[in-house]
Amino acid sequence: EAQVTQNPRYLITVTGKKLTVTCSQNMNHEYMSWYRQDPGLGLRQIYYSMNVEVTDKGDVPEGYKVSRKEKRNFPLILESPSPNQTSLYFCASSLSRLYTEAFFGQGTRLTVV
Amino acid sequence: QKEVEQNSGPLSVPEGAIASLNCTYSDRGSQSFFWYRQYSGKSPELIMFIYSNGDKEDGRFTAQLNKASQYVSLLIRDSQPSDSATYLCAVKKGKTGNQFYFGTGTSLTVIP
Numbered sequence: 001e002a003q004v005t006q007n008p009r010y011l012i013t014v015t016g017k018k019l020t021v022t023c024s025q026n027m028n029h030e031y032m033s034w035y036r037q038d039p040g041l042g043l044r045q046i047y048y049s050m051n052v053e054v055t056d057k058g059d060v061p062e063g064y065k066v067s068r069k070e071k072r073n074f075p076l077i078l079e080s081p082s083p084n085q086t087s088l089y090f091c092a093s094s095l096s097r098l099y100t101e102a103f104f105g106q107g108t109r110l111t112v113v
Numbered sequence: 114q115k116e117v118e119q120n121s122g123p124l125s126v127p128e129g130a131i132a133s134l135n136c137t138y139s140d141r142g143s144q145s146f147f148w149y150r151q152y153s154g155k156s157p158e159l160i161m162f163i164y165s166n167g168d169k170e171d172g173r174f175t176a177q178l179n180k181a182s183q184y185v186s187l188l189i190r191d192s193q194p195s196d197s198a199t200y201l202c203a204v205k206k207g208k209t210g211n212q213f214y215f216g217t218g219t220s221l222t223v224i225p
Contacts, residue, residue: 031211042217043157043201050211058212090156101147101203101213104156 002027006091006105013081013112021076021108023091031094032074033058033101034066036087043090049074081112114139117204119216127224132189134219136202139183145205146178146185150198151218157201161187192223 004025013019025032033048035058045058049068063085065077074093078085088109094102119136126132138146145164149157163169163176163185175188185204189196199218206212 033211033213035215040217043203043215045213048211048213056211059214101149101157102159104158107156 002103004091004093004103004105006089006108008108009106010109011111013110015082015112016080019078019081019110021078021089021091021110023074023076023105024072025074025091025093025103026072027093027095027103028071029093029095029103030071032068033092034064034074034076035090035092036060036085037090037107038087046076046089081110083112086110086112115216116140116206116214117202117216119200119202119219121217122220123222124219125222125224126192128192128194130192130223132192132196132221132223134187134189134200134202134221136185136187136216137183138185138202138204138214140204140206141180141183143183143204143206146176147203147205148174148176148185148187149201149203149215150196151201152198160200189221192221194223194225197222 007022030051034046035043044060047066049055091105092101147162148160151157161176163178169176173190177186201218202216
């Protein structure tokens with residue numbers, strides 16, 4: 001089954017404790033991206049990757065890091081999480097020629113206390 | 114000024130009616146336009162995309178784009194209760210790169 005898998009689905013952590021949210025897709029998609037969704041602000045792009053070793057900033061990259069060492073994986077790293085990073089996070093992927101967010105993961109609800 | 118603006122609603126229509134959802138964008142250089150549906154507690158699903166001025170139809174859905182007015186709309190014909198969801202408008206800026214901007218969404222309720 002074609003899918004984008006995020007882990008964990010739910011996470012509660014403390015301020016400053018480094019964490020990684022994983023994202024994996026099984027469709028051989030070149031393009032992957034990360035979003036956060038907050039009430040009243042909608043979905044905002046954090047980072048995107050056009051292919052392996054190619055990443056670029058989205059609208060709200062501050063406080064986040066990403067890496068794309070393999071085509072299927074695109075982890076989101078919060079080196080020192082803060083309460084304002086409490087949010088619902090989505091990973092997305094697509095074939096690069098579509099240039100759109102075609103498939104979204106199930107979401108990761110992160111709470112930083 | 115927000116990149117993409119949508120009326121948050123809620124919009125209520127009776128079953129079988131046409132639902133009309135609207136979206137405006139601020140950057141004239143925007144190239145591609147998308148509509149997503151998001152059910153409560155779920156991830157967004159791509160419904161349609163449109164690149165050129167005019168209408169694009171897919172089943173019960175029609176996307177309309179007017180670049181001169183910087184306006185995108187989605188029409189849902191013969192609305193069904195299963196269409197009740199939040200509809201997100203998204204815009205891709207520029208010819209290179211992949212920076213996407215989403216609106217905050219319009220909540221649609223189809224009343225049986």
